[in-house]
Amino acid sequence: MYKNPYPTVDVIIENNGKVLLIERNNEPLGWALPGGFVDYGESVESAAQREAVEETSLEVELLDLFYVYSNPSRDPRQHxxxxxxxxxxxxxxxxxxxxxxxxxxxxxxxxxxPALCFDHARILQDYQEFRRSGNKPRPGEGR
Structure with missing residues (x-):
């Protein structure tokens, strides 16, 4: 059977040099960026705003697209x-x-x-580098 990867979104919200994380209540347990799956018929932008409200009660303004992470092993549940x-x-x-x-x-x-789920440690490492250098991540294997 042919399968495509599932589209998801993650949201980086920073305040006074700190980043907002959620402690997940479902597997995999641990801390993560707010985010989740894009619903059928929904734009990725709308999904990011919806997930932020659903998980944190915060309405957000999207400032920029940071990066797309596509490593097939980034989420233990599925590609x-x-x-x-x-x-x-x-x-x-x-x-x-x-x-x-x-x-x-x-x-x-x-x-x-704290210890982070998925590849969120990598995402936040890339984000810290972006904050220091002003350069977004470059495409590469493993992202």
């Missing part, structure tokens, strides 16, 4: 690719709360990141 966006919250941050499949939500400094 997917993730469109990663940079965003800012339009909702006051004191209204942030975990919802949907998120158990907890909070900001972490880049030097205090």
């Amino acid at each position: 997917n690719l993730s469109v990663v966006f940079l965003a800012k919250s339009l909702t006051p941050l004191d209204e942030m709360k975990a919802r949907d499949d998120a158990r907890d939500v909070r900001f972490f400094g880049f030097n205090e990141l």
